[in-house]
Amino acid sequence: MPNYGRSGRCLTCKRRRVKCDEARPSCSPCRRLKVTCEGYAKSYAFKEQNYKFTSREAVKEDRQVALFQPAGEPSRSLLVGADVAVPFYLLHYASMGRSLAIGRGFYEVMIPAYNSEPSNSPLSLAISAVATGIYSFWRHQDAVKQQAQAPHHVQAVAALRSALERPEERARPATALAVLVLHLYESIHAVYSARSAEPVHHHGALSLLPTALSLDGLDGLIGAYVKGFVVHTEISSALRQKRSIHPAASSYVTKLQTSSLVPENFSSTLDSIGAPVAELQADFVRRMVAKLPFDIALEEQCRGWVTQAEQIEDLLQTWARDVPESWHPLRLTSGQDLDPSIPTYQSACDIYPSCQIATLWNLWRFHRLLLLKITAGASQRISSSSARHIQDLVDGICYSIPFYLGNRTKQSSLSDFADPEILLPSYHSLPPGDARRCHTALSKDEHHRHIVAYGAWHILSPLTNLLTLVKDEHGGRFVAGCLRAGQLEWIRGQLLRIGILVRLPAAMHSSDEIGGLAGYGKAEDLARQVRNGARFMSGP
Structure with missing residues (x-):
């Protein structure tokens, strides 16, 4: 320990x-x-004292997995608690696959911020609460999770309240980061409890925005990224709830001319484009819900929406041209480049250098789908070119699913991190001499671990949003009408598969296998529950 x-x-x-x-x-x-x-x-x-507290079965499992064992060092058994859970959490969620050029500013600054804090600080206690819960999840110890999380969570909330009473503490990025970690804690519980997330921590983070960049040095850098993440979650939440961006965040990303909050960060740049998407959607929905008679004024408004959508589309196309060439998806073919055991759509899979890069592309696709839906809803028709774009964008999301999930079909467990039977498509899947193979920052083992850790979670949100989009009464039918035969059913099946991987109650069945699920009605319920629980979380 x-x-x-x-x-x-x-x-x-x-x-x-x-x-x-x-x-x-x-x-x-x-x-x-x-x-x-x-x-x-x-x-x-x-x-090495953990053997005093660990069962033989746990020692055997942990030695097999060897999660924290550097090359050449002896195996160490693990204790279910913050002493083991926090390093596990920081390694697999805050370290592997993360980069400041890609990151949204939460996990990427968590380790330096955590290392600068005492063990009784709000941030340290909040991280302990989330980490022990997540680690218990991987060990299938739900009862232990509840017992392990509660003390740290109660202490973290008390420590945070005390810190917020002092102006100097309110100005520290570590305090804002603690609020965000507690918000993650609340959101995870909301998703697993099938309830709507409470907004208290999200609103608390928004209230700290004016002070988060007031410091210099490391705190100033951390503050910039923390502020960027708060703005990102608010934009994601506004898009999910079809509302305007909160005034506390809108001052940082408003109008088409706004530059990114964090320079040279492609996630922040995409957020600066996503903000006007959220505002356009909110304005469109307000007018449609009001059911105003179609007159000259509304006709002019509809033309204005189409014009705005076209302007934002140009910005999204520019973003796609500006990202590094190595970030663009590479198409692999099942049976030729991929093992046939990996479920694919139309025998194809797109691979990316990391999970974060793949998720940025799916957010980009979702922004474009929203614009196309608004354009179709405003004009009450869809052009042949728009229909092709919709099909291509939905196909792109489907082609990314094998990258996130590989051939996994059963409930996640610690052994997955070192299971050679789990196949995850990547550049490492290509033969060494293949001209398409490019260098990535992650080794094959690191790529395996970081996809196992949160690949399923990163594709969960795009699929739930997509299912919601096609059912939307204001233009969703146009999107649904562009999909290929059977595509929507395939997406529902993949969503239920993810629900089993991450052990969401709405998707669970007596059998661990996907085939044990009866019907697809659960997919719609699962999508709704996830969106309610994650309504204030990072997107897409």
Whole structure:
């Protein structure tokens, strides 16, 4: 288990070997001497004591998986608790496959922020609450999950309330990040409880936006990305709920001319385009719900919506041209490039360098689908070119599903991280001499682990949004009419498959196999429950 050591001194005082009062954001000795206070980093020295608390079965399982075992080091057994859950969570969710050039600003800054915080800080306690719950999920220990999460969650909420009473703490990015982690905790519980997520933490994060960029140095960089993530979740939430963006976030991303909040970040740039998509949809839905008579004014308004949609479409096309060439999807063929055991749509699969890049493309596709739906709804018809675009975009989402899921069909478990029977299409699947093969930052093992960890979650939202889109009363029928025969049924089946992988109650059956599910009526219920629980989460 980790030994945090006896000293909580800042790094500067540790190096100088002097007493530190551990004040934040900088300690008193550093302020007095006018030197840079380098913050508070946790260092982990592992001592093998877990065997005292772990059953033989758990030791056998953990040795097989060897999740934290660096090459050449002996196997370590794992204890279900924050001491093991937090490193597991940070490794597989906040580290592998993450990049500041791609990231939305949540997981990408979590580790440096966490390392600068004491163990009793709101951020550390919030991460412990989420991590223990997620780790318990992987071990199929739902009862343990509830017991393990509750103390950390209660302590995190209490610590956060105390921090928010102090102006200097409200201005710290770590405080805003703690709010976001607690929001994730609430959203996960809402999805698994089949209820609507409470907005308290989301609104709390929005209220901290004006102060999140007030610091310099590392805190300033973290603050910029945290602010970008808060804005991203608000845009995602507005798109899901067909409403306008909250005023606290709209000042950062409004109008077509707005540049990205985080420079040279393609996710932030896409958000700056997604904001006017959300506003256009909100305006369109308000007028349609009002059921105003079709007169000259409404006809002119409809033409205005079509014009706005075309302008935003141009920006989305520019975004696609600007991303690196290596980020574009590569089409593989089942039986030729892929093992036939991997379920595909029309025997095809698109692969990407990472899960994050694939998800950016699906968000891009969803923005375009919304614009096409609004255009069709405004003109009450769909052109042949728009129909082709809709088909291509939905096909693109379908072709990405094998990349996220591979040949997985059963409930997720820890053994999946090291299971050689799980096949996940990637550039590593191509022969070494294949001209299409490109270098990726992730090794084959790292790619396997990061897709296993959250691949199913990353495709869950696009599919639930797609099923909702085609049923929308304001233009959804035009989108549905463009799909291929049987395509919608295939998408429903894949959604139920994901529900089993992530063990969502609405998709569970006595059999672990997908074939044990009866009918597709559950797919619509599952989509609705996921959207209600994830209504304030990151999108698509």
